[in-house]
Amino acid sequence: MTASAAEQGDKLKLTLVYDSPYGFEETLESLRNTIHAHNFRVFPDRYLEEGLVDEFSVNTRQISVRFCNFSDLHQALQIDPQVGVVLPCTITVIENADGKVQLLTGNVQAMLTLFDNPDLTAAFHDLEQKYQAIIDEVTL
Template identity: 30%
Template sequence: MYGVSTKVNTGFDETIDRVTAALQSEGFGVLSDIDVAATLKAKLGVDQAPYRILGACNPTFAHKAISAEPDIGVLLPCNVVVREDDDGQVNVLYMNPLDVLELVDNPQVPGLAAEVRERLDRAMASIKD
């Protein structure tokens, strides 16, 4: 499975704040914040439920990964999606680094992927409190 998801009981904006703080507590910064709903509205005139893609990066792990495999940047950063369903339910999803980084044929990468996955799991568990 390329992604891991969880549903939360907080509103969309509060969830964005909680996810950002949870990522920071695990050493990730948000390098990019793509507001898909706003972009679709502006470019296509399409109404879309709130949907944002946060590009999360842990500099230490990014450095280790790029040092081990210079082309790995095409798989970085770790995307975290916060989206709202039509019924108002908010979902948080993140790329599963264990599955995605299996694409890289380098024995140093699986260990890094496992550490990143552990941190993302902890961050996501903390937003459900």
């Protein structure tokens, strides 16, 4: 799937997958820089398998980049405190066995189906646009 694939069928997929034309390290660095540029705070990276396998067996080519814009978070929580359990504040970068690098992120549209709140829909629309801008910049 490419960054422009916002097709109807994608709306219910919980996870969206984007191919990166760059190597793992370049994609990861670009992602961190782009997240910062979009006014998000970046937290320490986590290996996807961290805590699930011993530290010597962790796949170091699967990293979750965690981030947050506290203003957006506060706005969403004011609308509906339950939204805190589904906020998609992570983009995971993986390198497959064939060397292909992909970015995985939560699908904001799918998360919205859990709520019936027009105010939350508007807030998440803004968040979705920010996420898409980040993905577009990293994968172009």
